Amino acid sequence: MSVYLLGRRIDCMNVSSIAETIKKACIENQKITLASYNIHGFNLSMQLPWYYRFLQDADITICDSVGILKAISLMGLDLPLDYRASYTLLMPKVLEICNQHELSIFLLGGKLEYLQNAIDNLKNQYPKAYFSGHHGYFDKEDPEANKAIIEQINDIKPNILLVGMGMPIQENWVHKHCGSLKVNTIMIGGAIIDRMAGIxxxxxxxxxxxxxxxxxxxxxxxxxxxxxxxxxxxxxMLHLVFARLNKFKLQVKITPKL
Structure with missing residues (x-):
């Protein structure tokens, strides 16, 4: 099921369903992009047309905050808390799948020392999965820097690329370079790399x-x-109030499984 909150598509999936979809893409050699909405991301989608289009075009755009669920409820559809799919809840499921099926993950983001801490922690916890990465402190506007990182990723051909460079920098980078990346799943995860590092x-x-x-x-x-x-x-909240005053209706669509 997908809901359209003020025209923004949010795919209502629980954590287990999202993890299974990622597993399917990796095992069957598909390519999908996973984005998410929280309140900050929603506000950015109202300000940045390219950001709105990126989230609309992503294969899956999940709900990453209770605030979004409450907004959907305010607009007329009550959803259980199970549909809040934060990366804190999602990543352990995904990492367990990677460990079980010996999949590979490339982490892009964070400071160099934090990135290495995250990789070391993950290797200890999930010894059958494969981890590599690159820090996020490079010039995003430098064609040569981007080319080098993309080549590094493509040489490894990881099943999952986890990009954590903060909104909207991470979305902009994926938006520009998605077509050049030889990966099965692109996940956009904000501060998740720093969390994995214990920072x-x-x-x-x-x-x-x-x-x-x-x-x-x-x-x-x-x-x-x-x-x-x-x-x-x-x-x-003002966006929601104006939507209610103007009798803006929440759209709900049933979507087929990927």
């Missing part, structure tokens, strides 16, 4: 399930996240 802690489930992960993140990184949350969250 950024996961939000406690009781807080994230209640819809207050944004507050947890804000309290930990107030300078970096103040604008995103203190301005972004009210802006998101």
């Amino acid at each position: 950024v802690p996961n939000c406690p489930h009781i807080i994230s399930n209640a819809g207050f992960e944004w507050l947890y993140r804000l309290l930990r990184e107030p300078k970096r996240l103040a604008v995103r949350y203190l301005l972004g969250n009210p802006a998101f």
